[in-house]
Amino acid sequence: MQINEKRILFIFPNTSNVAWISSAIPILAGIAKKNNFKTSYFDTYNYRKSLSTDDEKEIQGGFKAGYKLIFREQLPYENIAADLQRAIDCLMPDIVAVTALSEEYEFFMSFWGGIRTPEKTKVIIGGIHSILSPEKISESLRFDLVCTGQAESIFPEILSRVNRDESLDAIAGTFYLNRSTNEIKKYPSPGLLPSDRLWNTEPDFSLLDDNYFLRPFDGRTIRRYEIELGRGCPYKCNYCGNSALKNALLKPDEPVSNFLTRRPLDSAFAHFNKMIREYRIDIFQFTDECFLAHPAGWLDEFMRRYAKEVARPFIFQTRAETVSEEKIALMQKHGIPFQVSLGVESGADHILSEICNRKCTSGQIVSAFDILHAHKIRTNAYFMIGFPYETRQDFFKTVRLYRRIKPSVSSVSIFQPLPGQELTKLCIEKGFITGREPMATFTSHSILNMPSPYLSAKEIKNLWRVFVLYSTLPEEYYPDIQKCESDYDNNKDLFEKLVQLRWEHDYAKERRDISLLNF
Numbered sequence: 001m002q003i004n005e006k007r008i009l010f011i012f013p014n015t016s017n018v019a020w021i022s023s024a025i026p027i028l029a030g031i032a033k034k035n036n037f038k039t040s041y042f043d044t045y046n047y048r049k050s051l052s053t054d055d056e057k058e059i060q061g062g063f064k065a066g067y068k069l070i071f072r073e074q075l076p077y078e079n080i081a082a083d084l085q086r087a088i089d090c091l092m093p094d095i096v097a098v099t100a101l102s103e104e105y106e107f108f109m110s111f112w113g114g115i116r117t118p119e120k121t122k123v124i125i126g127g128i129h130s131i132l133s134p135e136k137i138s139e140s141l142r143f144d145l146v147c148t149g150q151a152e153s154i155f156p157e158i159l160s161r162v163n164r165d166e167s168l169d170a171i172a173g174t175f176y177l178n179r180s181t182n183e184i185k186k187y188p189s190p191g192l193l194p195s196d197r198l199w200n201t202e203p204d205f206s207l208l209d210d211n212y213f214l215r216p217f218d219g220r221t222i223r224r225y226e227i228e229l230g231r232g233c234p235y236k237c238n239y240c241g242n243s244a245l246k247n248a249l250l251k252p253d254e255p256v257s258n259f260l261t262r263r264p265l266d267s268a269f270a271h272f273n274k275m276i277r278e279y280r281i282d283i284f285q286f287t288d289e290c291f292l293a294h295p296a297g298w299l300d301e302f303m304r305r306y307a308k309e310v311a312r313p314f315i316f317q318t319r320a321e322t323v324s325e326e327k328i329a330l331m332q333k334h335g336i337p338f339q340v341s342l343g344v345e346s347g348a349d350h351i352l353s354e355i356c357n358r359k360c361t362s363g364q365i366v367s368a369f370d371i372l373h374a375h376k377i378r379t380n381a382y383f384m385i386g387f388p389y390e391t392r393q394d395f396f397k398t399v400r401l402y403r404r405i406k407p408s409v410s411s412v413s414i415f416q417p418l419p420g421q422e423l424t425k426l427c428i429e430k431g432f433i434t435g436r437e438p439m440a441t442f443t444s445h446s447i448l449n450m451p452s453p454y455l456s457a458k459e460i461k462n463l464w465r466v467f468v469l470y471s472t473l474p475e476e477y478y479p480d481i482q483k484c485e486s487d488y489d490n491n492k493d494l495f496e497k498l499v500q501l502r503w504e505h506d507y508a509k510e511r512r513d514i515s516l517l518n519f
């Protein structure tokens with residue numbers, strides 16, 4: 001048997017304080033294993049950062065407190081660089097492979113600066129930020145290869161080149177840096193793989209310990225796993241990276257329909273079964289952008305098999321327009337509880353239509369929630385504040401919409417202009433950002449600088465913090481909430497008390513939503 005000495009270190013610059021599986025890692029690890037690489041993993045979740053989105057949801061009352069149930073002692077953030085350097089010195093990897101979204105890339109660069117790699121090590125990066133912003137990443141001159149395509153199609157070729165000690169130049173779907181001349185060569189996307197080839201990679205989970213499967217849910221710890229049943233979205237919202245992803249991933253002559261893929265059911269159910277057998281998953285979360293956009297026939301067949309072969313509670317996200325009596329009845333008839341997550345974003349129609357190009361009105365959002373509540377289905381609503389041209393009045397329209405739709409749980413983010421989004425171009429054009437600002441996370445602060453009467457960055461942060469309180473507590477508490485809004489630092493105790501009180505006004509409990517926990 002041939003012994004392969006090649007080693008690869010995967011890095012996931014996880015900006016949260018929680019072990020969660022970046023979907024790309026098991027795929028990359030599976031491909032590396034198949035190519036006989038020895039794999040190692042460095043995930044930054046275990047280093048304490050400032051509060052992450054997960055912590056914030058609980059602190060503000062969007063989700064019930066649960067992370068403390070699975071929290072372990074965390075290492076200081078300052079240790080990341082030294083620990084990573086030690087891992088690299090000890091492993092002497094042939095490849096360091098990074099996967100990152102935009103905010104994760106920013107975070108990665110905050111500790112990668114002083115890291116030294118052995119002469120032979122190829123440093124490569126892929127993932128959403130590499131697809132959306134390959135020029136900027138390449139110009140940093142820190143990466144031998146920036147991968148702008150799907151790992152399933154380009155990673156095997158990269159590994160086989162390294163296995164044969166060959167140059168990484170001229171691989172379709174990559175930007176190659178010639179280290180001696182600093183010349184960057186760009187090789188266009190090879191296009192998208194058809195669904196039968198996309199999902200025939202055997203993922204490898206051996207780099208991930210049990211912590212990666214434990215998640216808080218309604219104040220308890222469960223075993224949860226995010227599974228892909230499709231990829232891509234047909235819509236073109238201005239605040240989303242999907243339109244830019246479409247352009248970047250498709251070849252010029254490739255039909256847009258290739259961007260929307262549906263996983264073959266046999267592949268999906270083989271994976272469900274593996275995750276139940278080997279990782280004892282309690283609840284599955286589907287990663288599809290808009291699950292109910294799948295045709296009714298497919299959903300019907302999917303549910304029939306799901307009820308028979310999986311029979312566990314599940315969570316999916318979808319757009320309000322796709323929620324209909326027929327589709328919900330079809331999903332519910334097998335008696336398995338599920339949660340539906342819906343992007344609501346704003347209660348102001350001009351923000352939804354003119355700014356976000358959301359093509360969905362607050363009326364459609366209300367009817368979707370009415371249908372879901374009538375069926376006692378647990379809901380999660382995603383909100384966003386701090387959009388360009390958003391005013392305080394718009395913010396309170398969003399609060400009113402929340403009070404009308406009464407989601408079981410909710411998440412609220414601060415709008416961030418990210419690479420490739422139409423709204424980023426608008427923000428630059430209107431002078432709300434220069435385009436050179438460091439990125440912020442979805443819970444840290446707004447980087448927009450808008451004139452009055454639009455919300456200032458300070459107002460956005462203050463309103464974001466008390467959004468769930470304004471949306472769930474009776475109006476008699478508004479003077480107290482306002483105190484927390486305008487001076488949080490001197491009203492932290494009051495804020496905590498109000499968050500506790502918020503759970504006495506638990507819409508899910510009042511409605512007796514079907515629980516996912518007692519199935």
Ligand code: B12
Binds near residue numbers: 127132147152
């Ligand atoms: C499901 C999903 C989630 C799930 C996470 C699932 C998971 N376990 O990873 C949840 C709900 C938790 C989530 C959260 C967030 N998400 Co999200 N999410 C998605 C969604 C719909 C699918 C992602 C997915 O699983 N894809 C499948 C995996 C396999 O694809 P992938 O990671 O891109 O990897 C492929 C390629 O990129 C490439 N690749 C990746 N790495 C590497 C490395 C190498 C070396 C190579 C060769 C190739 C390669 O190959 C992989 C396989 O094909 C995407 C939309 C989209 N179209 O991507 C948004 C998306 C990724 N999310 C986005 C955002 C903004 C977020 C949040 C920041 C939102 C928030 N408000 O908090 C958080 C961040 C979470 C965090 N870091 O803490 C944005 C990212 C935009 C950007 N420019 O970075 C996206 C693109 C949606 C959008 N609105 O634009 N998300």
Ligand code: SF4
Binds near residue numbers: 233240243290
């Ligand atoms: S529906 Fe969701 S995933 Fe699709 S473009 Fe709009 S925000 Fe993005």
